[in-house]
Amino acid sequence: MNDSVILIIAILFAGGIGAYLGITISKLKSKGVQNTLEERNSNLQQQLKDSKLQSELDIERIQKNYTEQLADFKDSFNKIEIDREDIRREKEMLHSELTRKNTEYENLQQL
Numbered sequence: 001m002n003d004s005v006i007l008i009i010a011i012l013f014a015g016g017i018g019a020y021l022g023i024t025i026s027k028l029k030s031k032g033v034q035n036t037l038e039e040r041n042s043n044l045q046q047q048l049k050d051s052k053l054q055s056e057l058d059i060e061r062i063q064k065n066y067t068e069q070l071a072d073f074k075d076s077f078n079k080i081e082i083d084r085e086d087i088r089r090e091k092e093m094l095h096s097e098l099t100r101k102n103t104e105y106e107n108l109q110q111l
Helices: 002-110
Strands: none
Touching: none
16 A cells, blocks of 8 residues: 555656646747747837838828929929910010001002
8 A cells, every 4th residue: 555655646746747847838838929929029010110111201202202393383384474475475566566567558558
């Protein structure tokens, strides 16, 4: 009976040590997985920040280009308006001159 008790105690002790080791290994695996997931999460958050920053820089660049193009178009439009006004004035002047010359020609024909 003595041997049986020692054997049962040894089995329970070995079972306890096995359970403790199993739980410890499980916790270490969980910590390893958790650390891996935290690192992956950190990397993804950094990628997201980098993407946001890059998109903001792209938006600023596009807005700057848009503003420059708009200013160029406004300048071109103003130049065209000035040219149109100059042409209109020249047309009026030429029309007046043509009218004057026609009148002079008619006066010469009457003489």
